[in-house]
Amino acid sequence: MMLARVADSLYWIGRYVERAEHVARLSDVMLTATLDRAETAAQVARIALSAVGEATPDRVANPFESARGLALDRLEGNSVVTSLARARENARQVRDQITSETWERLNLVHLRLSGATASKSFNDGSSAFLHDIIADLHLFKGAADATMSHGEGWRFLLLGAHLERAQLIGRLLEVCFGRGVEQLDHPTLTAVLRMSCALEPYLRAYTADVRARPILEFLLLNAEFPRSIRFCTDEIEAHLSMLSRHAEAVHVGPERLAGRLKARLQYADMGEIERDGSHAFLEGVLAECGEIHRGVYDAFVAYPLEMRLPA
Amino acid sequence: MAQAAAANPPYDEMHAPDGSVRPHFAALARRLAALDPGELDERQRTLERFFLLQGITFTVYGAESTTERIIPTDLLPRIIPADEWAKIESGLIQRLQALNLFLADIYGERMILKDGVVPRELVLGAPSYRREMQGLYVPHQAYANVCGSDLIRQEDGAYAVLEDNLRVPSGVSYMLANREASKRTFPGTFRLAGVRQIDRYPDLLLSTLRSMVEWRPNPQVVVLTPGVYNSAYYEHAYLARLMGVPLVEGRDLVVHDNMVYMRTTTGLRRIDVIYRRVDDDFVDPLTFRRDSSLGVPGLFNAYRAGTVVMCNAPGTGVADDKAVYAYVPEIIRYYLGEEPILPNIETFLCREPSELSHVLANLDKLVVKAVGASGGYGMLIGPHATTAQREEFAEAIKADPANYIAQPTIQLSTAPCLIDGEVDTRHVDLRPFILSGEKITVTPGALTRVALRKGSLVVNSSQGGGSKDTWVLAETGADPS
Numbered sequence: 001m002m003l004a005r006v007a008d009s010l011y012w013i014g015r016y017v018e019r020a021e022h023v024a025r026l027s028d029v030m031l032t033a034t035l036d037r038a039e040t041a042a043q044v045a046r047i048a049l050s051a052v053g054e055a056t057p058d059r060v061a062n063p064f065e066s067a068r069g070l071a072l073d074r075l076e077g078n079s080v081v082t083s084l085a086r087a088r089e090n091a092r093q094v095r096d097q098i099t100s101e102t103w104e105r106l107n108l109v110h111l112r113l114s115g116a117t118a119s120k121s122f123n124d125g126s127s128a129f130l131h132d133i134i135a136d137l138h139l140f141k142g143a144a145d146a147t148m149s150h151g152e153g154w155r156f157l158l159l160g161a162h163l164e165r166a167q168l169i170g171r172l173l174e175v176c177f178g179r180g181v182e183q184l185d186h187p188t189l190t191a192v193l194r195m196s197c198a199l200e201p202y203l204r205a206y207t208a209d210v211r212a213r214p215i216l217e218f219l220l221l222n223a224e225f226p227r228s229i230r231f232c233t234d235e236i237e238a239h240l241s242m243l244s245r246h247a248e249a250v251h252v253g254p255e256r257l258a259g260r261l262k263a264r265l266q267y268a269d270m271g272e273i274e275r276d277g278s279h280a281f282l283e284g285v286l287a288e289c290g291e292i293h294r295g296v297y298d299a300f301v302a303y304p305l306e307m308r309l310p311a
Numbered sequence: 312m313a314q315a316a317a318a319n320p321p322y323d324e325m326h327a328p329d330g331s332v333r334p335h336f337a338a339l340a341r342r343l344a345a346l347d348p349g350e351l352d353e354r355q356r357t358l359e360r361f362f363l364l365q366g367i368t369f370t371v372y373g374a375e376s377t378t379e380r381i382i383p384t385d386l387l388p389r390i391i392p393a394d395e396w397a398k399i400e401s402g403l404i405q406r407l408q409a410l411n412l413f414l415a416d417i418y419g420e421r422m423i424l425k426d427g428v429v430p431r432e433l434v435l436g437a438p439s440y441r442r443e444m445q446g447l448y449v450p451h452q453a454y455a456n457v458c459g460s461d462l463i464r465q466e467d468g469a470y471a472v473l474e475d476n477l478r479v480p481s482g483v484s485y486m487l488a489n490r491e492a493s494k495r496t497f498p499g500t501f502r503l504a505g506v507r508q509i510d511r512y513p514d515l516l517l518s519t520l521r522s523m524v525e526w527r528p529n530p531q532v533v534v535l536t537p538g539v540y541n542s543a544y545y546e547h548a549y550l551a552r553l554m555g556v557p558l559v560e561g562r563d564l565v566v567h568d569n570m571v572y573m574r575t576t577t578g579l580r581r582i583d584v585i586y587r588r589v590d591d592d593f594v595d596p597l598t599f600r601r602d603s604s605l606g607v608p609g610l611f612n613a614y615r616a617g618t619v620v621m622c623n624a625p626g627t628g629v630a631d632d633k634a635v636y637a638y639v640p641e642i643i644r645y646y647l648g649e650e651p652i653l654p655n656i657e658t659f660l661c662r663e664p665s666e667l668s669h670v671l672a673n674l675d676k677l678v679v680k681a682v683g684a685s686g687g688y689g690m691l692i693g694p695h696a697t698t699a700q701r702e703e704f705a706e707a708i709k710a711d712p713a714n715y716i717a718q719p720t721i722q723l724s725t726a727p728c729l730i731d732g733e734v735d736t737r738h739v740d741l742r743p744f745i746l747s748g749e750k751i752t753v754t755p756g757a758l759t760r761v762a763l764r765k766g767s768l769v770v771n772s773s774q775g776g777g778s779k780d781t782w783v784l785a786e787t788g789a790d791p792s
Contacts, residue, residue, distance in 0.1 A: 095548035
């Protein structure tokens with residue numbers, strides 16, 4: 001049992017932290033790609049910018065400025081600094097629910113990013129700066145895992161993180177392998193793996209055979225890689241079924257949706273997906289993630305009071 | 312009296328008038344002498360980083376922007392020997408006992424008004440008087456469950472009560488945080504001094520709150536906060552976390568059939584005790600201020616019906632009203648038949664014509680306070696004010712005399728503080744915290760507030776005040792070497 005408002009905040013902390021990490025990583029990969037051939041650099045920038053916002057020609061042509069905007073622009077809705085400010089604001093509102101160790105990690109990275117020296121640090125070494133943010137966010141997740149009780153609150157935090165991750169990776173895959181996207185070259189495909197933090201695990205699974213089909217298969221259907229959509233839906237389903245176990249009220253919403261999506265990915269066949277078009281499949285997955293998000297709200301947060309009044 | 316104050320130097324906590332170090336400060340003085348000043352400065356900075364990281368901050372609302380700041384903490388503890396504390400403790404217990412009886416009386420039979428000890432219109436006309444509380448049963452007659460009284464020390468070293476805070480006193484989280492800080496800074500001195508523990512405060516607070524609903528098994532206690540934008544939000548979250556109870560906002564609560572519920576992930580759950588950190592005016596828009604969005608519609612009716620307890624009770628503010636304050640010694644004599652252990656500061660009520668003329672004639676020597684204001688606002692410190700400021704204030708007093716009281720300028724005692732890396736003296740007051748439920752307990756520690764500007768007497772955190780830890784010693788005369 002926990003306050004509905006608190007569950008909502010924890011869920012959004014999970015989402016915002018995941019989003020911040022993803023955007024930081026995409027910015028980093030985009031900047032690293034500027035060292036490559038111009039066409040590859042532009043291609044990578046286009047993918048990264050489309051995956052988290054809009055790839056206008058102007059932004060694609062200025063990867064350094066674009067990356068700085070994604071990291072530090074407070075007016076940018078998806079920027080790292082915005083997401084972390086929101087995560088921290090939520091954390092402040094549920095300060096009594098998260099451990100000091102967990103709070104400290106989040107507060108620290110927020111203070112560093114919104115401090116007066118952030119812009120200078122970015123200019124002095126953008127890659128190191130972004131790398132440190134990602135490492136700090138890993139510490140945050142580690143602190144949550146190691147110090148918070150693995151009860152309801154922790155599950156809402158992880159539910160948010162995994163749902164966000166499934167949607168972010170889904171969006172990235174849509175941008176790379178969706179309808180009407182031309183074949184990507186080898187360096188770009190490698191960059192896509194980096195954006196998903198998947199390069200090393202992928203190489204171990206498929207050796208250095210970097211091609212579109214196995215990449216799609218790995219990021220969609222792999223059972224063990226924590227950023228594959230299948231892995232995320234397994235987690236979403238597991239957390240939701242535990243959360244529903246706490247609830248006495250009968251609601252079949254989100255956990256049923258999650259169970260169905262999990263089964264769909266578990267029994268999916270790469271050949272079939274290719275035959276029907278990977279775009280249609282990805283679109284379906286993303287739509288179902290959206291439904292799960294709404295289902296969580298209806299079941300746990302914004303339920304109608306009339307249904308829950310004591311007799 | 313003001314002239315006398317100017318002639319006498321303030322009482323110094325650490326040094327006797329002859330310059331020698333008082334015995335209970337001896338060990339700290341030796342430690343300070345052995346420390347390199349740069350080292351203290353370094354520790355101060357480490358501490359400030361620690362506070363910022365922990366989010367031990369308060370919010371300052373400015374005209375232009377809103378910022379989070381750490382409360383300036385001074386590393387050097389203020390030390391109180393056991394015999395002094397024994398007197399403070401018994402005085403505070405006596406005072407709160409009397410004030411709770413006073414509240415029970417004025418919201419009940421009103422004997423003290425009938426007997427003419429306190430003027431009827433002073434109580435019934437006070438803005439903090441809540442007619443809605445009339446005739447309501449309050450368990451143990453504990454109206455003010457949490458009280459933070461402000462004590463000062465006069466030139467002769469005697470403690471006196473400057474103000475009682477019976478509404479929603481804050482600062483206890485800083486008392487606890489300051490203790491963490493001074494333990495880190497002076498571990499050896501701390502251990503040897505025999506300092507009394509204060510870390511049971513959250514535990515005692517929880518049992519106090521539970522003692523208000525003894526008939527309910529496993530009562531559900533919550534802390535009600537106005538929300539994250541309140542300047543004391545950190546404290547609300549901190550107390551909820553240390554008590555292990557939910558921190559709720561008005562929008563989390565629902566009243567149905569005169570019972571209070573909170574919205575949880577598994578439906579509605581009944582609440583028994585609300586430790587509310589929301590002012591009376593804002594707790595229930597149906598009963599009090601209609602424009603309040605912080606409160607819970609119907610909460611007061613549920614409270615009246617006895618299905619939920621609010622701590623502190625609504626309407627306690629009438630007992631810490633600045634005009635009622637002048638009568639507290641009489642209140643103590645009336646209910647307890649005892650002489651007050653801790654004296655009041657001499658207070659002139661501008662509502663009395665004779666006292667008004669005295670106040671207007673002596674504005675340059677007096678401190679004038681608006682009855683309804685707190686936090687150091689609406690205050691004139693006569694000796695430090697310009698003629699223009701005094702004239703402006705005189706007009707305000709004449710326009711509404713009942714709204715003002717005046718007190719002689721009292722020197723606050725001074726204590727050593729670390730200012731820009733150097734040890735210097737600053738004025739301090741003392742805010743201990745008293746809990747009253749089934750019984751009354753005083754936590755052996757306090758928030759010592761510091762006026763950081765040299766010579767200043769204003770210690771409020773909203774007006775540039777800081778704070779420091781307060782060591783209450785277990786034994787008298789201990790000089791651990």
